[in-house]
Amino acid sequence: MDAQIKKGLIDICVLATLSKGDSYGWQIIKDINQVMLLSESTLYPVLKRLETANMVTTYEQPHNGRLRRYFKITVMGKTKLGEFENEFKGIARVYNYIMASITEKNNKEEEE
Secondary structure, eight states: HHHHHHHHHHHHHHHHHHTTSSSHHHHHHHHTTTTTTTHHHHHHHHEEEEHHTTEEEEEEETTTTTTHHHEEOOOOHHHHHHHHHHHHHHHHHHHHHHHHHHHHHHHHHHHH
């Protein structure tokens, strides 16, 4: 995936993951890796940025004798997801236009 496109989607993927329930870093990576590769060195700055923007909050809870840091989506994070849903409709129109153009081009080449 193109780095610029990926960069724009990582925040939304993190928020989408957290919209399903509170989670911790390694689990977030595991969940997002189903659709795009994500490393710890990429995730934690994203989480910090989302926390600074009040889109996620954190809390700690004991797990196997250690404190585990959990991340929780906030109302602002949910609002951002809603905004993305509206923006995606426009993105989908552009995607459909591009794919139709590619299909049309391929069909013309096959006819020749």
